[in-house]
Amino acid sequence: MTIQYWRIRDRYYRLVGSRCSACGAESFPPVYRCKKCGSERMVDKEMPRSGRILTYTQLHEPLPGFEAQAPFYLAVVKLDNGARILTQIVDSPDESVKTGAKVRATVRRAKVDGESGQIVYGFKFIVT
Ligand SMILES: [Zn+2]
Known part of the structure; x- marks a missing residue:
């Protein structure tokens, strides 16, 4: 099963959290401010399953x-x-x-x- 297949299939149910662009910490559910370093440079990131x-x-x-x-x-x-x-x-x-x-x-x-x-x-x- 390819990643692309999963992206299409789970379009509405992706396990999306956030990743801090400053320190790389990942969180779920998504946050606006990094819990680790306080940065607000957060981007959506699909979580491992x-x-x-x-x-x-x-x-x-x-x-x-x-x-x-x-x-x-x-x-x-x-x-x-x-x-x-x-x-x-x-x-x-x-x-x-x-x-x-x-x-x-x-x-x-x-x-x-x-x-x-x-x-x-x-x-x-x-x-x-
Ligand atoms: Zn951070």
């Missing part, structure tokens, strides 16, 4: 809009570029979800908006 679980928790109390998915894993994933992302871990056996586990991004249905019935998609991660 793989990383490792830094920490996680299993949520049993459903959040509004996520009732059908409880219980589920919520994790802080450190992407391969060092950026951290708060995300859901899906389709992974319980015993595979642990600190340090390698994960990759996937686009999944995130929730259904109760008012409109609109389905919202977003990034989730799978243990590899």
Whole structure:
């Protein structure tokens, strides 16, 4: 699968963060000011789709809009570029979800908006 294919396919769901032109630090979600050096010379940067679980928790109390998915894993994933992302871990056996586990991004249905019935998609991660 080429990079170009991914760019087209994920036009609306790219994992875009920001990169500091001054020091090179990358952040997700995008920021206007670098957390590391304070520069405002930030540019959009597509994030790597793989990383490792830094920490996680299993949520049993459903959040509004996520009732059908409880219980589920919520994790802080450190992407391969060092950026951290708060995300859901899906389709992974319980015993595979642990600190340090390698994960990759996937686009999944995130929730259904109760008012409109609109389905919202977003990034989730799978243990590899
Ligand atoms: Zn910086």
